[in-house]
Amino acid sequence: MTSSDHLLGLIKNIPEIDLLLRSSFGFDIWRTHYGDGLRLASGSPLEPIAGESAGGAYFLCAEQDGRRPVVFASSEGEGGLIADDLADALEIIISLEWQDCLGFSGGGDVEVMQVSAQHFERSRDKHNPEIFKEGARVAAALSLRVLPLPELVIRLHEAASRTEPDYVVTTDDGDVYDPPFGEHSEPRHGGWR
Numbered sequence: 377m378t379s380s381d382h383l384l385g386l387i388k389n390i391p392e393i394d395l396l397l398r399s400s401f402g403f404d405i406w407r408t409h410y411g412d413g414l415r416l417a418s419g420s421p422l423e424p425i426a427g428e429s430a431g432g433a434y435f436l437c438a439e440q441d442g443r444r445p446v447v448f449a450s451s452e453g454e455g456g457l458i459a460d461d462l463a464d465a466l467e468i469i470i471s472l473e474w475q476d477c478l479g480f481s482g483g484g485d486v487e488v489m490q491v492s493a494q495h496f497e498r499s500r501d502k503h504n505p506e507i508f509k510e511g512a513r514v515a516a517a518l519s520l521r522v523l524p525l526p527e528l529v530i531r532l533h534e535a536a537s538r539t540e541p542d543y544v545v546t547t548d549d550g551d552v553y554d555p556p557f558g559e560h561s562e563p564r565h566g567g568w569r
Contacts, residue, residue: 380436380444380462384425386518393517400510401469402428411435414449417544417552422447425462432475436462437543445535448556449545450475455553456539458532467520470511472528473500478536479558486533488561493529 387394387405397403407427414433415422422435431451436444446465449455458474459465468474473496480496482488500507515522523531536556545553 380425383462383466383518390517393514396510396514397426397470400504400507401514402430402432403434403466403469404428407433410451411449413548414455414545415548416447416542417546418542422545434465445543447543447545448475449553453551453553454478454556454558455545456556457535457543458556459535463518463520464531464535466518467515467523468528468532470514470520471522472525472532473497474528474532477529477532478556480560481533481557482561483559484533484537484555484557485561486530489529489533490526492561493525497525 384405387397394405397405403426405426408424410427410431411422411424411433414435416437420438422437424433425436425446426434428434433449435447435449437447438444443461445457446459446462447455448458459468472493476496477489477493480488480492504510512522514520539555544555
C-alpha cells in the first residue's frame with residue numbers, strides 16, 4: 377500500500393501530475409490553508425493536504441489500522457469521509473465526478489448515485505474529451521488503479537455512509553457540517569438530459 381506521505385511527495389515532485397490534479401481534478405496540494413479551523417466532532421485533528429478552487433478542502437485523519445482516512449469539507453458546509461486512505465481517495469477523484477454524485481444521491485441511495493454518476497461522466501467526457509487520458513496519466517504516475525465507475529460509486533457510498541459519528545466535520549466554534557449526501561435524485565429543472 378502506498379503511504380499518504382509518499383503520494384503527496386510524488387505529486388509535489390512531478391509537475392505534470394501536480395498540474396493535472398489541480399486543473400482537471402480539483403486537488404491542489406498548494407491550497408492547504410483552505411479548511412483552517414476545522415476538526416472532527418470527536419475532537420481529533422484534521423491535517424489539510426489539498427484544496428479545490430471552490431474553497432473546499434481535503435484532510436487526512438489520524439491513522440487507523442495502518443491507513444489514514446480522507447475527509448472532504450466543502451465551502452458550503454457539507455463534509456465527511458470519502459475514502460479510507462489517500463490512494464483510494466485519488467482513485468475516486470480522478471475517475472468520478474464524486475461531489476456531484478454525492479449531491480445527487482437521493483439522501484444516500486447507492487442506486488441513485490449510480491445513475492447520477494453515469495450522467496455526470498457523460499457530461500464530463502463531453503466537456504473535456506481528454507479527461508480519461510489525464511486520469512490514466514495520473515494513475516500511472518502514482519501507481520493507482522483505474523476502476524470501473526460502478527465500483528468507485530460503491531466505494532464512495534460505503535465511505536460516506538461511515539461519516540457519522542467518527543468523521544463529522546465541525547468548526548472550532550462548534551458548528552457542524554452537513555452530511556455528504558444530498559437529497560436530490562436528479563436536477564430540479566428538466567431532470568437528466
